[in-house]
Amino acid sequence: MNNSGTPLLRSFGIQVRVTNALIMREVITRYGRHNIGFLWLFLEPMLFTLGVTTLWTIIKATHGTSLPITAFAITGYSSILLWRNCSNRAVKAIEPNLSLMYHRNVRVLDVFAARLILEIVGASTSIIVLSILFISVGWMNPPADILTALTGWILLAWFAFSLGLAVGAASERSEVIERVWHIFTYLLFPLSGAGFMVDWLPKQYQDIILWFPMVHGTEMIRHGYFGNAVRTYENPFYFSVFNMVLTLVGLALIRETGRRVEPE
Amino acid sequence: MISLDNVAKVYHTREGARTVLEGINLSIAKGEKIGVLGRNGAGKSTLIRLISGAELPTRGKIHRGISISWPLAFGGAFQGSLSGLDNVRFICRVYGAPIEPAIEFVREFSELGTYLREPVKTYSSGMRARLAFAISMAVEFDCFLIDEIVAVGDSRFHEKCHIELFEKRKDRAMIIVSHSADYIREHCQRAAVLVSGKLHSFEDVDDAFSYYESQP
Numbered sequence: 001m002n003n004s005g006t007p008l009l010r011s012f013g014i015q016v017r018v019t020n021a022l023i024m025r026e027v028i029t030r031y032g033r034h035n036i037g038f039l040w041l042f043l044e045p046m047l048f049t050l051g052v053t054t055l056w057t058i059i060k061a062t063h064g065t066s067l068p069i070t071a072f073a074i075t076g077y078s079s080i081l082l083w084r085n086c087s088n089r090a091v092k093a094i095e096p097n098l099s100l101m102y103h104r105n106v107r108v109l110d111v112f113a114a115r116l117i118l119e120i121v122g123a124s125t126s127i128i129v130l131s132i133l134f135i136s137v138g139w140m141n142p143p144a145d146i147l148t149a150l151t152g153w154i155l156l157a158w159f160a161f162s163l164g165l166a167v168g169a170a171s172e173r174s175e176v177i178e179r180v181w182h183i184f185t186y187l188l189f190p191l192s193g194a195g196f197m198v199d200w201l202p203k204q205y206q207d208i209i210l211w212f213p214m215v216h217g218t219e220m221i222r223h224g225y226f227g228n229a230v231r232t233y234e235n236p237f238y239f240s241v242f243n244m245v246l247t248l249v250g251l252a253l254i255r256e257t258g259r260r261v262e263p264e
Numbered sequence: 265m266i267s268l269d270n271v272a273k274v275y276h277t278r279e280g281a282r283t284v285l286e287g288i289n290l291s292i293a294k295g296e297k298i299g300v301l302g303r304n305g306a307g308k309s310t311l312i313r314l315i316s317g318a319e320l321p322t323r324g325k326i327h328r329g330i331s332i333s334w335p336l337a338f339g340g341a342f343q344g345s346l347s348g349l350d351n352v353r354f355i356c357r358v359y360g361a362p363i364e365p366a367i368e369f370v371r372e373f374s375e376l377g378t379y380l381r382e383p384v385k386t387y388s389s390g391m392r393a394r395l396a397f398a399i400s401m402a403v404e405f406d407c408f409l410i411d412e413i414v415a416v417g418d419s420r421f422h423e424k425c426h427i428e429l430f431e432k433r434k435d436r437a438m439i440i441v442s443h444s445a446d447y448i449r450e451h452c453q454r455a456a457v458l459v460s461g462k463l464h465s466f467e468d469v470d471d472a473f474s475y476y477e478s479q480p
Contacts, residue, residue: 013360014360017357017358017360018357018358020357021353021354021357021358024353024354024357025343025346025350025354028346028350029343029345029346096343096345097343099341099342099343099344100341100343100354101318102313102316102318102334102335102341103318103334103341103355103358103359104316104317104318104332104334105358105359106358258320259320260276261319262275262319263313263318263319
C-alpha cells in the first residue's frame with residue numbers, strides 16, 4: 001500500500017505489522033480481556049455447529065442414507081459458518097476503524113483482511129477441534145483422505161475471504177447492499193450444499209446447483225472425510241477460477257473504497 | 265525532503281463536487297519548520313491529512329522522503345472502545361516502535377494513572393488531549409504534522425508539551441497549521457497562507473501575516 005516506491009520487502013514488513021496490530025485490536029474489542037476472552041473466537045462457531053449437529057441427528061437429516069450424521073453435519077455446517085461469518089463481519093467494517101485510518105499505513109484492505117483472517121482462524125479451529133473431539137469418542141471416523149479435505153477447506157476459505165472483500169467494500173457504497181446481503185445469506189443457506197449431497201439430487205438439479213461455488217467446497221471437504229463411501233461432484237478448477245475472479249472484483253472494489261474514505 | 269507537486273483535492277458532497285485544494289506546491293527540507301495560516305474551512309486540515317497520507321490526493325503527487333507523523337491534534341487517531349494502553353500498543357505495532365518504553369513514557373507524561381486501563385471513549389476532552397499528545401511523542405518521526413494544537417490543556421500541561429515538542433525535538437521538521445499567527449510566528453521560519461483552496465507561500469513570516477490580515 002504505497003505509491004512512493006517503498007521496497008517490496010519493507011512494504012511486506014509494514015503489511016505484517018499493520019495486519020497484526022488490527023487483529024489484536026479486533027480481538028480486544030470483540031472478546032475483551034475478561035473471562036475466557038478470545039476463546040470465544042472458536043467456541044462460538046463450535047457451539048453453533050454442535051447445536052445444528054444435535055438438531056440434524058434428531059431429524060435424521062441424511063434422508064435415510066447410511067452416511068454418518070455427525071460427520072455430515074460438522075462438515076456441512078462448518079462450511080456455511082466459514083463463508084457466512086466472513087461476509088457478515090466484513091459488512092460495515094470501516095466505520096468502527098475510521099479513526100485508526102489517521103495512520104497512513106492503515107488502509108481499507110488491512111481493516112478487512114484483519115477481520116477476515118480472524119473469522120477464518122475461528123471457523124478452522126472450530127472444525128478441527130470438533131473433529132478431534134468426535135473422532136476420539138468414536139462418533140466420527142478419521143477423514144479418509146485428509147489432503148483432499150484440507151484442499152477443499154482452503155479453497156472454501158479463499159472463497160470466504162474474497163467474498164468478504166467484495167461484500168464488505170460494496171456495503172460501504174450503499175446501505176441497500178448491507179440489508180439485502182443478510183437476506184441473501186439466508187437464501188444461500190439451503191443452496192450451499194451443506195444440508196445435502198449433490199448426488200442425492202435429480203440430474204437436472206445437479207447441473208443447476210453446481211453453478212453455486214460453495215457447493216464445490218463442501219463436496220470436496222466431504223469427499224475427503226468420507227472417501228469413496230460417497231460420490232461427490234466438486235470441480236476444484238471451476239471453484240478456483242471463480243475465486244480468482246471474485247478476488248479481483250473484491251480488490252477492485254476495495255481500491256475504489258480506499259479512494260473515498262475520509263478519516264473522522 | 266517532502267514535496268507536493270500540483271496537488272488537488274476534490275470532495276463529493278450532496279451539492280456535487282467541491283474543490284477544497286487546487287494546484288498546491290510545497291516543499292519542506294529536513295529540520296525546516298513551516299506554518300500554514302488559514303481561516304476556518306480554508307482546507308488546512310485537509311492539507312495536513314494529504315501530507316500525512318491518511319487521505320489520497322485527487323490529482324498531483326506527494327513525495328515523502330522522510331518519516332512523517334500522523335496529524336497530531338488534541339484528539340483523534342484513537343479507537344474509542346480500546347483502553348488508553350491498548351491504543352498505545354496499537355500505534356506502536358503500526359509504526360514498529362518498541363511497546364514497553366512507549367507505555368512507560370505515556371504513563372509518565374500523560375499522568376492519567378489508572379484511567380489508562382479505561383476505554384478512551386469514557387475520557388474527558390482534557391484527558392484525551394493528554395493521551396493524544398503523549399502517544400504522539402512516544403513514537404519518533406523526522407517530520408511532525410501539527411494541527412491546531414494550541415487550543416487545549418491547562419498551562420502546566422501546555423508548558424510540558426512545549427518542552428517536549430519544540431525544545432527536545434527542535435531538530436525535526438514541522439508543519440504547523442493554525443489560525444493563530446502568533447503561534448506560527450513563534451515556531452516557524454517561513455509561512456504560507458491558504459485562501460480559498462490556493463496556497464500562497466512567503467519566505468518571511470511577517471509577510472505571510474500581513475497578507476493573511478489583508479484577506480477579507
